[in-house]
Amino acid sequence: MSKLSVLADFWDFLRVRKKFWLAPILIVLMLLSLLIVATQGSALAPFIYALF
Numbered sequence: 001m002s003k004l005s006v007l008a009d010f011w012d013f014l015r016v017r018k019k020f021w022l023a024p025i026l027i028v029l030m031l032l033s034l035l036i037v038a039t040q041g042s043a044l045a046p047f048i049y050a051l052f
Contacts, residue, residue: 010026035048
């Protein structure tokens, strides 16, 4: 199963069940995970950790 099909299934779930309030939560979680992966082992890591 590809990642795009998972996103398409999730979008169909949101559309059919009218649970659009889940979309911002998912977006924030994905952005935080991207931030963690992007700063892993970089010089910016101490500054990112200071924010939290």
